[in-house]
Amino acid sequence: KAGVTQTPRYLIKTRGQQVTLSCSPISGHRSVSWYQQTPGQGLQFLFEYFSETQRNKGNFPGRFSGRQFSNSRSEMNVSTLELGDSALYLCASSPPGQGTHEQYFGPGTRLTVT
Amino acid sequence: GENVEQHPSTLSVQEGDSAVIKCTYSDSASNYFPWYKQELGKGPQLIIDIRSNVGEKKDQRIAVTLNKTAKHFSLHITETQPEDSAVYFCAAKGGGADGLTFGKGTHLIIQP
Numbered sequence: 001k002a003g004v005t006q007t008p009r010y011l012i013k014t015r016g017q018q019v020t021l022s023c024s025p026i027s028g029h030r031s032v033s034w035y036q037q038t039p040g041q042g043l044q045f046l047f048e049y050f051s052e053t054q055r056n057k058g059n060f061p062g063r064f065s066g067r068q069f070s071n072s073r074s075e076m077n078v079s080t081l082e083l084g085d086s087a088l089y090l091c092a093s094s095p096p097g098q099g100t101h102e103q104y105f106g107p108g109t110r111l112t113v114t
Numbered sequence: 115g116e117n118v119e120q121h122p123s124t125l126s127v128q129e130g131d132s133a134v135i136k137c138t139y140s141d142s143a144s145n146y147f148p149w150y151k152q153e154l155g156k157g158p159q160l161i162i163d164i165r166s167n168v169g170e171k172k173d174q175r176i177a178v179t180l181n182k183t184a185k186h187f188s189l190h191i192t193e194t195q196p197e198d199s200a201v202y203f204c205a206a207k208g209g210g211a212d213g214l215t216f217g218k219g220t221h222l223i224i225q226p
Binding site: 090103 | 146148150155156157158159160163203205207212213214215216217218219
């Protein structure tokens with residue numbers, strides 16, 4: 001079974017621009033979570049989507065948003081990019097089932113803001 | 115919200131020796147504790163997890179122990195091998211509606 005895929009793998013943007021990152025979960029997984037990883041703050045939870053609805057949200061400004069499509073694929077968007085948004089953005093999917101907590105991560109998208 | 119502390123930040127052990135990484139958490143309602151291994155240029159890989167109704171879990175050379183009373187859990191790797199070199203993260207899922215809360219990571223170095 002293929003793992004979580006994320007596109008693009010690398011991205012360079014300029015301050016003030018916006019960016020959209022894409023994530024395809026493992027086949028059959030309906031829950032998708034997004035995390036930001038930086039050397040200073042580590043791994044931080046952004047949001048979780050299930051059945052096209054945002055189920056949970058971390059402590060990030062409204063510039064960070066996401067959505068999920070009917071095929072469980074997810075996108076996250078960051079508007080008005082700041083230098084501090086440079087990070088590895090990770091997507092994780094979870095298998096179906098009540099009380100299932102396992103999360104399987106993709107390789108990430110490395111975003112550099114200049 | 116949940117807060118997870120992880121120690122040490124760097125751990126160097128001789129090949130064949132054991133390695134232990136420790137984490138503490140703050141939310142007594144947390145009920146799920148995974149461990150991830152992250153190699154350079156890759157996403158975190160789930161290596162083992164434990165739920166709050168279990169005290170210990172083992173998978174070949176890897177084991178995790180959980181002490182709910184003290185709110186800490188540990189990763190034990192025995193007979194370490196060069197391919198065990200990586201950054202290891204502990205995490206906890208709190209009782210609220212948040213995602214996983216991660217520790218800051220431990221850079222494990224296996225000396226030949």
